[in-house]
Amino acid sequence: MKKALVTGASRGIGRAIAEELGKDHHIYAGASKDASDIVGALPSAEPFEVDLTDTDAIVRAAREITELDVLVLAAGVLHKAPFTELTDAEWRESFDINVLAPVTLVRELLPALRRSRGLIITINSGAGFNGYPGNSAYCASKFALRGFTDSLRLEEEGRVRVTSLHPGRTDTDMIAGAQHGDRPKMDATQVVRAARLAVDAGPEAVVEFLRVRPVEGERA
Structure with a gap:
């Protein structure tokens, strides 16, 4: 079975991707604290619990993974x-989690991804x-x-395939308090x-490159 690490797998887009890839991958479920809920919901999974603001902790956790086919950097x-x-x-914190944690993870996991001719999705x-x-801060980090x-x-x-995925407004708790007026949001699916x-x-x-966004409504 192929293996995928998904950061931010406990909620939102990361969780939705972990659930989908969990159909045919063993999932390393990334979470800052407790990944037991998503791990228990998947056929084959284990926790990857690490504070993404702690570079040393990321390095230690990543070095436990020696085989990897897909790395999805969804935490934000x-x-x-x-x-x-x-x-x-x-x-x-914006740059630690949105930029530097992905950089550290890629650096540590690149040898495994090269061996599998794997894929990185940001x-x-x-x-x-x-x-x-x-x-x-968010825009600068992105x-x-x-x-x-x-x-x-x-x-x-x-050697390794790399995909940049750019979602538009998505109905997750990250933007639950954001002001978007009547503009639509799409489901994480x-x-x-x-x-x-x-x-x-x-x-x-x-x-x-992939850009996916909600339809704005009828146009004249």
């Missing part, structure tokens, strides 16, 4: 506030292309994640379908 944090109200701690955002008011992903894809060409497309495309083809 959103601090929504005007720039003048964001604290240094919120900026650091769950980015529309905020990786556009700035939005009240989202400066721009950085996109740059890392795009460069990694070029460097690993022919729509993001799952995009991720599955990238997984099923290989190993002889790579889906380099």
Whole structure:
């Protein structure tokens, strides 16, 4: 059975992807604290519990994984506030979790992924292309994640496939308090379908980029 590590697997998009890939993969279920709920819901899974702001802890946990086919970097944090109200701690956490944790995980797991000619999927955002008011830390971190992903894809060409997946507004607890007016949100299952497309495309083809967003409604 192939193996997949999904960070942020305890909730939201990460959980939805873990449940889908769990149909035909052994899942390392990433969570900051307790992964027992998602592990218990999957046919074959084990916890990957690690504080993504702790680089040493990430390294120790990743080095326990010697075989890996798919790495899905779905964990993320959103601090929504005007720039003048964001604290240094919120900026650091945004980059620690959204950028530096993925960098560390890729560095440690790249040998295993090269051996399997595997796949890395970064769950980015529309905020990786556009700035939005009240989202400066999140947008900056997602721009950085996109740059890392795009460069990694070029460097690993022919060895590891790399997909940058950019969901639009998705109905998860991360944006539950965000103000979107009457603009629609999509279910996480729509993001799952995009991720599955990238997984099923290989190993002889790579889906380099995917953008999926909710339909805005009828247009004239």
